[in-house]
Amino acid sequence: MKEYGLIGFPLSHSFSQKYFTEKFLTENIQDSRYELFELTNIQQFPDLIRSRQLCGLNVTIPYKQAIIPFLDELEPVAASIGAINVIKFEKGKLKGFNSDYQGFLQSLQNFYPNYAQAQALVLGNGGAAKAVMAALNHLKVTYKLVSRNPTTEQLSYEQLTADVLQAFPLIINTTPLGTYPKVDTCPPILYEALSINHYLYDLVYNPAETIFLKRGKEAGAKTKNGYEMLCLQAEVAWQIWNS
Incomplete structure (x- = not known):
């Protein structure tokens, strides 16, 4: 066995x-x-x-x-x-x-079509963000990190004005905000500045629709949670073990 x-x-x-x-x-x-x-x-x-x-x-x-x-x-x-x-x-x-990187890469390719002109905001700077950044680098997607503690290399949430959000159509939440049981939390961005041109990807999968995704959808954005990524990374792990 x-x-x-x-x-x-x-x-x-x-x-x-x-x-x-x-x-x-x-x-x-x-x-x-x-x-x-x-x-x-x-x-x-x-x-x-x-x-x-x-x-x-x-x-x-x-x-x-x-x-x-x-x-x-x-x-x-x-x-x-x-x-x-x-x-x-x-x-x-x-x-x-790291199969998280490959799972996210495949899931993003299924979700977001515009790599050539892509500009992304990555919310959070923990371990999950590192896997996301590796995938974005592989796809040659330009991105900016966003955190509560900004540096010269990272934006703060306060810096995400309507104009900034308009320039970054792809927004990826790598923070645990909104995860069960604390489902009433979400990243502090200007959701009213989002539009049908935005794509919101949340690595959280429980609940299936976080406040981040719900408010994005209400503004007309396309949304996706992290469940497919989770399944894909599991399949990548199985391939690694059996290769």
Whole structure:
């Protein structure tokens, strides 16, 4: 039996286990199973891999960066992002990948058609933003980061005037604002300045329509949540483990 799983803490609402368990059933993959491994401390990781015959792991919060010193090798894009969410076990070695980047890249291509003239705002500057930026760089999309603590390289939310928003038709929320259970929050932008020319992408998928997306839709913008990205990154992980 091939064993795959997810490490993180807490794991009470795991998308990955449900996704892979259903995948194994629908695709009649009888030799594989997917388990949850809650680690209260990343130092428990070596004991885990010694005690199980694992073929691959996903990594979630809070260990996407903390896992790196335990790995033998990083895929180049994952190394540049500085966050790992897939581990491949191969010939006694552990190699880290970032399938969030590839999942977002594919999902954005399905959603947004105008790469040549694209200008994007990336709301947030955490680990999720790094994966998004790697995808935008790959697609040669010009972007600006937006955060509560602006620097010479980043805009503040206060700087997002109606004119600025008009110049950036693609707006991507990488912050957790609006995620269940705090569904009444949203990034503080001028939603009334949005139009039918805007595309709003929210990495949040629970709830399916955040206030960010709802207010964008009310202004005429096209919207998309992060569920497709989540499914696509899971498929990328499966391809990595089986390549």
